[in-house]
Amino acid sequence: MWLYEKKLEYPVKIKNPNPALAKAIISQLGGPDGELGAATRYLQQRYSMPSSKVKGILTDIGTEELAHIEMISAILYQLTRNLSICDIKKSGFDTYFVDHTTGVYPQAASGVPFSTATLQVTGDALADLYEDLAAEQKARLSYDNILRLIDDPDVRDPIIFLREREIVHFQRFGDALRITQDGLNSKNFYAFNPSFDTHCNPPEAMPIGAAACPQTAEEVVVVPPCGCGAPSEPAPCVKTPEQPSSPNGCGCGCAQPHPMGSCKFPFAQQPAPYAKRNKRGGCGCG
Numbered sequence: 001m002w003l004y005e006k007k008l009e010y011p012v013k014i015k016n017p018n019p020a021l022a023k024a025i026i027s028q029l030g031g032p033d034g035e036l037g038a039a040t041r042y043l044q045q046r047y048s049m050p051s052s053k054v055k056g057i058l059t060d061i062g063t064e065e066l067a068h069i070e071m072i073s074a075i076l077y078q079l080t081r082n083l084s085i086c087d088i089k090k091s092g093f094d095t096y097f098v099d100h101t102t103g104v105y106p107q108a109a110s111g112v113p114f115s116t117a118t119l120q121v122t123g124d125a126l127a128d129l130y131e132d133l134a135a136e137q138k139a140r141l142s143y144d145n146i147l148r149l150i151d152d153p154d155v156r157d158p159i160i161f162l163r164e165r166e167i168v169h170f171q172r173f174g175d176a177l178r179i180t181q182d183g184l185n186s187k188n189f190y191a192f193n194p195s196f197d198t199h200c201n202p203p204e205a206m207p208i209g210a211a212a213c214p215q216t217a218e219e220v221v222v223v224p225p226c227g228c229g230a231p232s233e234p235a236p237c238v239k240t241p242e243q244p245s246s247p248n249g250c251g252c253g254c255a256q257p258h259p260m261g262s263c264k265f266p267f268a269q270q271p272a273p274y275a276k277r278n279k280r281g282g283c284g285c286g
Contacts, residue, residue, distance in 0.1 A: 002066075003061065006257045007103035008067070008068075008070060008071055009064070009067040009068070009071060009072060010071060010158050010162075011158070012071060012075050012078060012158045012159045013078075014075065014079060014152070014154045014155055015154055016076035016152060016154070017078070017079055017080060017081060017082060017087070018079050018091075018098060018152065018155070019079060019080050019083055019087060019088060019091040019092075019093035019151065020092060020093065021079055021110060021149065021152075021155065022079040022080050022090040022093070022153055022267060023075050023091075023093060023096065024109050024146060024149055025072065025075055025076060025079070025090065025146055025155075025159075026072075026076055026105075026108075026109060027102070027107075027108045027109035027110075027142060027146075028072050028142055028143065028146065028162070029069065029072045029073060029105025029106045029107075030105070030108060030114030030140075031107070031108035031109060031110075031114075031142070032108060032110075032118040033118075033135060033138040033141075033142050034072075034106070034108075034139075034142075035065050035068040035069045035072055035116070035139075036106050036113070036114055036174075037116070037119045037135075038057060038060050038061075038065040038068075038117060038136075038139065039063075039066050039068075039069060040116060041059050041062075041119040041120070041121065041131075041132070041135065042058045042059075042132065043059070043062035043063075043066065044056070044121045045058055045121050045128040045132070046058035046059050046062065048122075048123045048124070048125060048128065048196075049125055049128075049176075049180070049195065050125055050180060050194035050195055051180070051182065051183065052124070053179055054129075054176045054179055054180055055098040055174075057172055057173070057176045058132075058176070059094065059170075061169050061172060061173070064165065064169075066262050068162055068165070071158060072137065072162070073104045074178045074200030075155065075158060075159075076104050076170075077102075077104055079155070080093070080102040081102065083102060095111070096111070097182040118130075119135075123193075123195055124193050124195060124196075124197060125180045125189065125193070126180065126181075126189060126194050128181060129173055129176055129177045130177070132173045132176075133170060133173045133174065133177070136166050136167075136169045136170035136173060137166075137170060139166045140163055140166040140167060141161055141282065142164065143162055143163035144163065145159060145238075146159055146177075147159055147160065147163070147241070153279060155164060180194070185278070189235065194213070211262070
């Protein structure tokens with residue numbers, strides 16, 4: 001839930017309309033590296049982050065990007081208010097005017113409408129955080145290019161503020177990346193996806209619907225013939241006293257080994273920050 005405060009994060013007070021400049025700045029609303037895409041990206045990626053601290057960083061930055069959407073929209077509104085038809089024609093704003101009059105529509109400077117096709121949510125913490133770092137640098141570059149076009153101090157002032165915040169966001173995403181990597185194997189950060197790979201879902205290839213079930217917390221995980229999420233009619237299996245069936249019916253105790261064999265992903269080798277949450281009884285899948 002968000003609490004809305006009826007003021008801009010940084011004041012926008014533009015005295016002189018300039019529709020030509022608005023056509024350039026609008027890219028930071030709905031362009032490929034704009035604020036609308038940034039807010040959407042971070043607020044959706046946060047669900048896959050492996051720690052509450054990293055989730056919090058993405059929530060903070062994504063929320064601030066919502067404030068930046070409001071700032072950019074205010075800049076566009078003030079640059080295009082009280083225009084005459086002559087102003088619109090002379091500035092080249094007529095192509096935008098035909099579709100949107102002087103409404104604030106999210107698009108790139110090229111006229112391409114906003115699309116989530118310009119962003120990604122992979123469900124992999126490292127992949128998403130590296131994308132976020134790159135996104136902040138590209139946004140900073142866009143603001144640099146916009147500042148090269150601006151002479152009006154009333155417009156430059158809020159744009160400079162927004163550029164500075166992109167640099168701060170880049171630094172915070174760097175912190176988030178380090179926090180995430182601290183919980184991974186430093187010899188191979190990519191061997192384990194803490195957002196998905198648990199000892200119920202080891203990174204080795206498994207059939208769709210199969211789940212890994214540990215014999216003990218320290219032993220190698222063995223893929224059972226009837227994993228959690230498998231079809232409603234699991235393959236029959238023989239239970240043994242040494243391997244009792246799990247309470248949720250995953251078939252942990254099946255004496256028959258899965259054709260895939262051992263997944264060779266010892267629970268003990270999982271990174272400490274992420275192993276704890278996966279240490280459940282039985283299959284741990286329910």
